[in-house]
Amino acid sequence: MDPGIQMHHVESGGDPLAQWNISVNAIDVLIRKLVQENAELKAKIEDQEFQNYTLTTALSTTRSSFREKESLAKSLEVKLEEIQREVTISNARSQAERNLVMTLIDGDGYIFDRELLTRGEDGGRDAAKILSNGVMKHLSKEANRPASPDLWTMIFLSKDKLEAVLSRSSTCTAEQFRLFIKGFSQAQSLFSFVEVGPSKEAADHKIKEHLSKFIGNPKIFRVILGVDHDNGYSSAISSAMTNDPDQRLVLLQAHPDIARDIAALNLPMFSIDTLFKVDKLTTQAPSPPTSVPTQVAIVAGSYAAVAGPPKSPPASVAVTIKKITYSPEKNTIGWTKGAIKRNPPPCNAHYLIGYCNSPDCKYGHNYELSHAELSQLALGAKQQPCHYANDNQTCWVENCIYGHECPRGRNCTYLSRKTCKFIGKGMHD
Structure with missing residues (x-):
């Protein structure tokens, strides 16, 4: 309540x-x-x-x-x-520090244009200018190019070998070539020819070593390679591409047909007109005198051969060896092993090419060979595989004295035992 x-x-x-x-x-x-x-x-x-x-x-x-x-x-x-x-x-x-453009060229395979070579020192300077302008033109297409690139160019070669080949092929004289090298090297402070000696792999080794050492250098903007003719460089280039995340490798093309393994790498490439010779070298020699067979022109299967200077005015007589087509049935037609009874045996390079660049060559250079002996010598040289063809490379020497196919063909018994000296692709087709 x-x-x-x-x-x-x-x-x-x-x-x-x-x-x-x-x-x-x-x-x-x-x-x-x-x-x-x-x-x-x-x-x-x-x-x-x-x-x-x-x-x-x-x-x-x-x-x-x-x-x-x-x-x-x-x-x-x-x-x-x-x-x-x-x-x-x-x-x-x-970017300012990464301004070095290195160009590595195999001078044994990249032959400069004849017009430049025959002009000696002036031609060398012009060649350096054409190369420099060509590289700069290529670089101008790149967005991140250095403002003032330094061009460093090295051409690796066996000078004596190439000098002899150029002289024998009437491309230029030895003196013109020496002056060309001088003019080229003096045109740019970082342009030079590098003598590698007579070894057949010397230029390859030098270029591969430079590529390996410099591809990781932070100052390198581009590495330009002049090696489109030689499959032997493919492994080194592939390794360099793996170790170079910036993809700084470029191929300088000089030949219409690029070696297969090089082309397969799909490198960016460019070419420079009128700088390099694109066709094969053809060697020639004067006809021999009729009285003394010291000079004999051997055609269709070898270089012209010069055994020594003529002892009388040259005549129009020359010994011609027919081109030999080998087949399994006919084996090594016309060639007899040991047919030339000389001790030591005649030097192939001296008699068939006209020049031997080996100071320690163990073969003979002072014989006066008969026409029959020269024929046997030329046929015998074909029993030895061409180094370039055997390595699946393009042989740029016209009428190479060495074999580009096995004389025994498809029925080669050595092939089945894997002991044949001819190991290049297609050498037994």
């Missing part, structure tokens, strides 16, 4: 003391209720104040953290700009 109602009931007919007690009790209950509600409200207020404090503190912390992060972001932005400037400067410096 509501205390107010209860008090009213007492007032209307009860004991005053009882009425007082009831009123006091009612007031006490009301006070207790108010105190409890006040305590609950106070607790809520304190909780709200704590939450407010917590949120205020968190907000303050967040604002402080935001200001710190904002300051850090600005600091990092400034630092990033500094780093970007440093990177730009470093890239520019690196």
